[in-house]
Amino acid sequence: MDKRIFSSQPLPFISPEPAAPQVFDDPAKAVDALKALYKRNTDFLIDAFDAMTKGVTPGTRFRAFYPQVSIETSSFGLIDSRLSYGHVTSPGVYATTITRPELFRYYLRQQLDLLMKNHGIKVTVSESTTPIPLHFAFGEGASVDAPVAELQDVQLRDLFDTPDLNTTDDEIANGNYEPEPGEPQPLAPFTAQRIDYSLARLSHYTATSARHFQNFVLFTNYQFYVDEFCRWAREQMAAGGNGYTEFVEPGNLITHAGERNPSEGGPPRLPQMPAYHLKKKGHAGITMVNIGVGPSNAKTITDHIAVLRPHAWLMLGHCAGLRNSQRLGDYVLAHAYMREDHVLDDDLPVWVPIPALSEVQLALEDAVEEVTGLQGYELKRIMRTGTVATIDNRNWELRDQRGPVKRLSQARAIALDMESATIAANGFRFRVPYGTLLCVSDKPLHGELKLPGMATAFYKTQVSQHLQIGIRAVQKLAEMPQEKLHSRKLRSFFETAFQ
Known part of the structure; x- marks a missing residue:
């Protein structure tokens, strides 16, 4: 030496x-x-x-x-x-x-x-x-x-x-x-x-190598979405790829375009937050991560994916609808966030506003229109735009409702979950374009709780459409010039030169 x-x-x-x-x-x-x-x-x-x-x-x-x-x-x-x-x-x-x-x-x-x-x-x-x-x-x-x-x-x-x-x-x-x-x-x-x-x-939490991560990331809090993503991704591989080159699953199992089953990697392993990657040249494909439930997981995974400098990440998950006019299966496009998750309070104070990014909002709304076939006023029948509240207590319904419900009403919140505001806030913090499209799966303030039988029927009918909306949205974002997607809203007074 x-x-x-x-x-x-x-x-x-x-x-x-x-x-x-x-x-x-x-x-x-x-x-x-x-x-x-x-x-x-x-x-x-x-x-x-x-x-x-x-x-x-x-x-x-x-x-x-x-x-x-x-x-x-x-x-x-x-x-x-x-x-x-x-x-x-x-x-x-x-x-x-x-x-x-x-x-x-x-x-x-x-x-x-x-x-x-x-x-x-x-x-x-x-x-x-x-x-x-x-x-x-x-x-x-x-x-x-x-x-x-x-x-x-x-x-x-x-x-x-x-x-x-x-x-x-x-x-x-x-x-x-x-x-x-x-x-x-x-x-x-x-x-x-x-x-x-x-x-x-990332390798530990997702059981896939960082080299497989793509620049457009979908987060979900349900395995149903992952199952549907895997089914769709395998269809793309079997059909020759349709522009995608590989599909990678936990354990770095790789299915190449033109194949129906993995030919590399293994053995398969399901970690805390399994990741699945539908790859394109130049990291231009789609990564989906099942982050599980809660703001801690949401912060953990976005803390680490941020170093890869992705071009966008979106949250596709379920939420509690807070308005009587909402129905199970309706969509919620977040345009503001009520942060009661607390995991980022030391890094990004709650008084910092998290703005909606017009490029992402339009891509999501256009994708809902394309996939559902609804337009204009008819589209409003199944999708509302408004404030999403994110909390750190899954059993919030069991508390005295007077305080929480009053705050939710004052914030004009229309939906509640445990991950969306965390993901958006960390996107803002790390200059990664972000967005949220949720699906109403229960209405606890109106007596419609998420019970097993009702949930199973809901998942069968709604997951596929919701996922296809998310996929179409990231495809639209991928077609956008990068300098347009990386909004100046995310840059502070004194910034690093690297994106």
């Missing part, structure tokens, strides 16, 4: 030879350089770890660093004010650490290309000063699990860098990050170690 010794620790460090900074005016070549540097440094750590598992006892520690990309501009660029990303707000030096550049190659090329064009600058690829934790060097591969388990934690900490939660946070995305004097401004909303943490969590 090429070696670099650090003597400032109890044991000296061995690292790869320092990589000289490289300057590029071609985004593809810059991404290739990031890939090469990342591979060199992670291979170094993996080789060192493999030597240890074979009985080699070193007298040194091993350290390698994340690559980084940086820019410097001395003037304000002439930026089209309609663009919400792809430019910096003021002259200066900007940088971000990079992980898994192969996974993010489409995203990185696009972001760097915009910066180069908007500011007339070149980008620099170099090594950062942030060490790569050993666990993350292996990516999502299971090969690290057993060997790491055989070593004592103290050995790992003595010989390798391990994940450091003190430097893994959402300060940049939350708008709380203040660089030290002389430190570059952040170029992206997430650092490399924060991304690596989420990629590992």
Whole structure:
């Protein structure tokens, strides 16, 4: 190995030879350089770890660093004010650490290309000063699990860098990050170690690799929707794909276009929040995740999917209808959210309004019209637009109703669930376009409770149509120019250049 010794620790460090900074005016070549540097440094750590598992006892520690990309501009660029990303707000030096550049190659090329064009600058690829934790060097591969388990934690900490939660946070995305004097401004909303943490969590929670996630995400809180999505996705594969290339299920089971059954992956595994991916080139397909019930799950999964920088996520689920004029099976298109879920209060105070995004709202309304065949005033018969309240207590009906019902009435709420406002709020927080289309499955304020027999009949008749509306909506969003979809409503006063 090429070696670099650090003597400032109890044991000296061995690292790869320092990589000289490289300057590029071609985004593809810059991404290739990031890939090469990342591979060199992670291979170094993996080789060192493999030597240890074979009985080699070193007298040194091993350290390698994340690559980084940086820019410097001395003037304000002439930026089209309609663009919400792809430019910096003021002259200066900007940088971000990079992980898994192969996974993010489409995203990185696009972001760097915009910066180069908007500011007339070149980008620099170099090594950062942030060490790569050993666990993350292996990516999502299971090969690290057993060997790491055989070593004592103290050995790992003595010989390798391990994940450091003190430097893994959402300060940049939350708008709380203040660089030290002389430190570059952040170029992206997430650092490399924060991304690596989420990629590992995604694999754990969904039982699918992060590389399978698509840029358009459907969340649901019922397995019925997943069953229908799987049925429809297999139909697409059997018919040759219809533009989709693969269908991936938990366990990374892969059915290729033209096939009827999985030919790769396994064994299947159902985790806490299983994910299913109908893939297109460039991550342009659809991912569906069954997040289960509750705002905690909704926050957890969106915290992690956000690092993949999707183009939109939508909630398709069931809700309690709060108005007597609603019927079971009616749709609710959320245009405002009443947040009583509490899981995001520390990150996004409840006084922050969560605006409806016109591009998403129109796509959902148009999709309802297309799938149901209803238009104009007739469409209003089955769909209402209004405020959705999200709470953290599934058995809210058992409480004294005077307080909750009064608040719901004051907010003009028309529906209540346990996930929608959380998903929308985290979309707002992480600059991911969001939307909600719910289906009324019970009316507890009017004596129509969700009982087993009634629910079963409802699911059989309504799930397929609701899912097809969601699929059509994300297809419409996918046809939209990205600069139109990523609304300026989601950008704060001082933003990172990366979308």
